Amino acid sequence: MFVPIVPAVDRPSLAGHRTVRAACPHDCPDTCAIRVTVEDGRAVKVQGDPDHPPTHGALCQKVSRYPERTYHAERLLHPLRRVGPKGSGRFERVSWDEALDDIAARLSAIAARNPEAILPYSYAGTMGLVQGESIAARFFHALGASRLDRTICASAGSEALTLSYGGKVGMHVEHFAESRLILLWGTNSIASNLHFWTLVQQAKRAGAKLVCIDPRRTDTADKCHQHIALLPGTDGALALGLIHELVCHDWLDHDYIERHTADWPALRARALQWPPHRVAEVCGIDAETVRQLARDYATTRPAAIRLNYGMQRVRGGGNAVRLIAALPCLTGAWRHRAGGLLLSASGWFPVDRAALQRPDLLAGRQPRTLNMSTIGDDLLRDAAPAFGPKVEALIVYNSNPVAVAPESAKVVQGFRREDLFTVVLEHFQTDTADHADYVLPATTQLEHLDVHTSYGHTYALLNEPAVAPLGEAKPNTQIFRELAARMGLDHPCLQDSDEAVAAQAFARDVDLGALRERGWVKLPLPEAPFANGGFLTPSGRCELDAGASPDYLPNYESAASDPQLAARYPLAMISPPARNFLNSTFVNVQSLRDIEGEPLLEIHPEDAAARRIADGQPVRVFNDRGVHRCTARVSTRARPGVVNGLGIWWRKFGVDGTNVNQLTHQRLTDIGRAPCFYDVLVEVAPDAPAGGV
Ligand SMILES: Nc1nc2c(c(=O)[nH]1)N[C@H]1C(S)=C(S)[C@@H](COP(=O)(O)OP(=O)(O)OC[C@H]3O[C@@H](n4cnc5c(=O)[nH]c(N)nc54)[C@H](O)[C@@H]3O)O[C@H]1N2
Ligand SMILES: Nc1nc2c(c(=O)[nH]1)N[C@H]1C(S)=C(S)[C@@H](COP(=O)(O)OP(=O)(O)OC[C@H]3O[C@@H](n4cnc5c(=O)[nH]c(N)nc54)[C@H](O)[C@@H]3O)O[C@H]1N2
Numbered sequence: 001m002f003v004p005i006v007p008a009v010d011r012p013s014l015a016g017h018r019t020v021r022a023a024c025p026h027d028c029p030d031t032c033a034i035r036v037t038v039e040d041g042r043a044v045k046v047q048g049d050p051d052h053p054p055t056h057g058a059l060c061q062k063v064s065r066y067p068e069r070t071y072h073a074e075r076l077l078h079p080l081r082r083v084g085p086k087g088s089g090r091f092e093r094v095s096w097d098e099a100l101d102d103i104a105a106r107l108s109a110i111a112a113r114n115p116e117a118i119l120p121y122s123y124a125g126t127m128g129l130v131q132g133e134s135i136a137a138r139f140f141h142a143l144g145a146s147r148l149d150r151t152i153c154a155s156a157g158s159e160a161l162t163l164s165y166g167g168k169v170g171m172h173v174e175h176f177a178e179s180r181l182i183l184l185w186g187t188n189s190i191a192s193n194l195h196f197w198t199l200v201q202q203a204k205r206a207g208a209k210l211v212c213i214d215p216r217r218t219d220t221a222d223k224c225h226q227h228i229a230l231l232p233g234t235d236g237a238l239a240l241g242l243i244h245e246l247v248c249h250d251w252l253d254h255d256y257i258e259r260h261t262a263d264w265p266a267l268r269a270r271a272l273q274w275p276p277h278r279v280a281e282v283c284g285i286d287a288e289t290v291r292q293l294a295r296d297y298a299t300t301r302p303a304a305i306r307l308n309y310g311m312q313r314v315r316g317g318g319n320a321v322r323l324i325a326a327l328p329c330l331t332g333a334w335r336h337r338a339g340g341l342l343l344s345a346s347g348w349f350p351v352d353r354a355a356l357q358r359p360d361l362l363a364g365r366q367p368r369t370l371n372m373s374t375i376g377d378d379l380l381r382d383a384a385p386a387f388g389p390k391v392e393a394l395i396v397y398n399s400n401p402v403a404v405a406p407e408s409a410k411v412v413q414g415f416r417r418e419d420l421f422t423v424v425l426e427h428f429q430t431d432t433a434d435h436a437d438y439v440l441p442a443t444t445q446l447e448h449l450d451v452h453t454s455y456g457h458t459y460a461l462l463n464e465p466a467v468a469p470l471g472e473a474k475p476n477t478q479i480f481r482e483l484a485a486r487m488g489l490d491h492p493c494l495q496d497s498d499e500a501v502a503a504q505a506f507a508r509d510v511d512l513g514a515l516r517e518r519g520w521v522k523l524p525l526p527e528a529p530f531a532n533g534g535f536l537t538p539s540g541r542c543e544l545d546a547g548a549s550p551d552y553l554p555n556y557e558s559a560a561s562d563p564q565l566a567a568r569y570p571l572a573m574i575s576p577p578a579r580n581f582l583n584s585t586f587v588n589v590q591s592l593r594d595i596e597g598e599p600l601l602e603i604h605p606e607d608a609a610a611r612r613i614a615d616g617q618p619v620r621v622f623n624d625r626g627v628h629r630c631t632a633r634v635s636t637r638a639r640p641g642v643v644n645g646l647g648i649w650w651r652k653f654g655v656d657g658t659n660v661n662q663l664t665h666q667r668l669t670d671i672g673r674a675p676c677f678y679d680v681l682v683e684v685a686p687d688a689p690a691g692g693v
């Protein structure tokens with residue numbers, strides 16, 4: 001059990017000076033262990049924990065600015081009530097009692113008619129198990145509110161991996177340092193997984209070859225030995241081509257395939273239809289590149305694949321993950337601890353979700369589930385038998401959907417509905433908070449307790465509160481506890497303290513004593529998890545072809561699927577994260593925004609010349625869903641035929657109050673019902689004469 005919280009002190013206390021153990025809350029695979037220096041009740045510095053192996057004493061540039069973000073002059077410190085029209089961002093200060101009484105009354109009235117008209121909307125603003133889906137989930141379950149399918153980031157890859165391996169599991173990240181070949185597949189590690197990059201450099205120094213597979217020439221691609229700039233959404237075809245070569249050259253580990261996989265003949269037959277020249281045509285690369293990659297992969301031991309979520313944000317993203325996940329089973333790469341694949345490690349953690357979220361509070365009710373990735377359409381839907389009631393109330397926490405959800409024009413239209421009652425728990429006046437009826441100030445990671453897992457390493461972490469809540473801010477948990485009490489939801493678990501919730505988070509294996517003492521604890525797992533098979537599927541084998549049989553699926557928006565659309569909008573657009581933002585978090589931290597500059601669109605010199613676009617020129621990026629204005633960066637970071645709009649800017653910082661999601665759509669991936677942010681066609685045109693503005 002947890003002892004009551006007294007912020008941990010791990011150094012002899014100078015006058016008013018102490019160090020608190022914390023964890024980075026952000027949606028990033030690194031989940032760093034942090035030490036916070038507190039002087040006279042104020043957090044003055046955050047540093048990476050030198051003892052935590054994945055963090056090894058270093059924080060990224062963004063998170064090293066966490067105090068700047070926390071003490072930001074625009075931090076929300078009091079509850080606010082809307083006074084202007086929806087979306088105007090005009091609010092007045094109110095007391096907590098006024099705000100919570102009114103919110104409770106409004107929600108109770110809706111719940112009395114139909115609780116499913118109330119929808120929670122949350123994602124991973126904090127990845128904490130306590131400030132994420134614990135008391136909040138209990139509150140919505142007790143109400144019988146609509147449920148939310150949390151698909152906006154990773155569900156295509158996660159569900160695909162679960163079909164193949166039985167869970168979101170893979171290599172220990174540390175062992176990449178010993179790999180001899182590393183494929184960085186759909187990931188810009190230097191930007192999005194910096195601590196992994198340190199391990200890659202160790203491997204490189206020891207002689208490993210690094211291959212980056214990414215349509216964009218990222219910083220990461222620049223530092224690898226080889227960069228394969230395939231067209232977005234063609235990874236499944238590349239994987240099939242590699243399997244083709246493994247078969248044709250008999251670079252297969254027959255013993256591993258025989259003992260630890262299922263349905264190999266079906267996958268083998270499909271792959272034989274993908275000779276390198278066909279793959280090359282689909283992917284927009286050379287056939288020789290496919291042959292060489294297959295040879296390198298098959299003949300270098302140990303060979304490891306760092307797959308990341310960048311490549312699954314397309315129609316065929318789930319299938320592509322399954323095809324890539326087959327590779328280390330076919331060559332037996334899993335036999336070595338430095339071989340195999342890592343997409344996510346989160347499935348290794350024994351998180352007790354039922355204890356945290358208490359689905360039993362539904363008491364037999366089965367409210368509908370709405371997909372967060374189609375929030376634009378769903379907010380605009382009327383009541384219908386297949387849909388259920390119109391959404392009348394939306395409670396947003398840990399997310400900024402107006403900026404991050406696809407097809408923003410519809411999302412904004414939905415959020416502007418005068419008959420929608422919206423409550424937003426936030427640190428800042430985001431694009432979403434601008435559309436709230438009430439904005440409630442939430443605490444940051446420095447001000448609340450939490451426990452964390454990671455999707456990029458295998459250590460559980462603790463976050464102790466370092467300082468008292470700023471202003472009148474409250475933890476998400478506290479806000480939901482108080483709302484529950486006001487609404488007469490009286491199950492005792494709705495009043496569990498944060499300490500109690502933290503103690504309920506892990507079912508086993510996590511020694512809370514050690515967590516408290518050191519701030520982190522490594523999970524007890526085998527070093528080479530699938531050296532002898534033992535996948536988490538019911539059969540214990542890697543399911544190569546079960547379920548929806550994996551195949552290459554061209555993008556929704558591509559010449560292959562829709563030639564007429566491709567004729568009008570010939571450029572594919574991807575919108576990967578900017579290095580100095582974390583999705584839309586940190587966009588309002590001036591020092592970081594200064595580094596990113598302004599919303600940019602990278603375009604290849606040939607594509608720019610064909611459109612008379614000069615570097616630095618304002619451009620219009622458009623398709624049938626809208627127009628987004630930004631500045632052209634003419635650069636070979638973009639490959640011909642593909643433009644890169646780095647995200648995710650707040651709309652209100654955009655030239656015309658839009659961001660890249662003005663152009664994205666709400667169609668969903670093959671597996672996992674996820675958005676297809678990188679499966680988009682656009683055209684680009686100058687917005688003003690070159691040299692103008
Ligand atoms: N600095 C920073 N770090 C972050 C984030 C951030 O916003 N900023 N976001 C965090 C979050 S929420 C997540 S989910 C992770 C994401 O982590 P990753 O999945 O590693 O995401 P990215 O770094 O965006 O890598 C995506 C890369 O995939 C490339 N890509 C796009 N389409 C394709 C494709 O079809 N095929 C292939 N092979 N590559 C493609 C992009 O050009 C980009 O370089 O990062 C986390 N870390
Ligand atoms: N075009 C395009 N769109 C994308 C992506 C892309 O690559 N391209 N990436 C997608 C991905 S991978 C993801 S994960 C999503 C991310 O989408 P979101 O999960 O919405 O992430 P953020 O934009 O970082 O917004 C998180 C918000 O939570 C708030 N927050 C943080 N901690 C707390 C807390 O303790 N309490 C409360 N109440 N609030 C808190 C932060 O202030 C921030 O405004 O975006 C997706 N959207």
Ligand SMILES: [Mo]
Nearest residue numbers: 027152153154
């Ligand atoms: Mo994400």
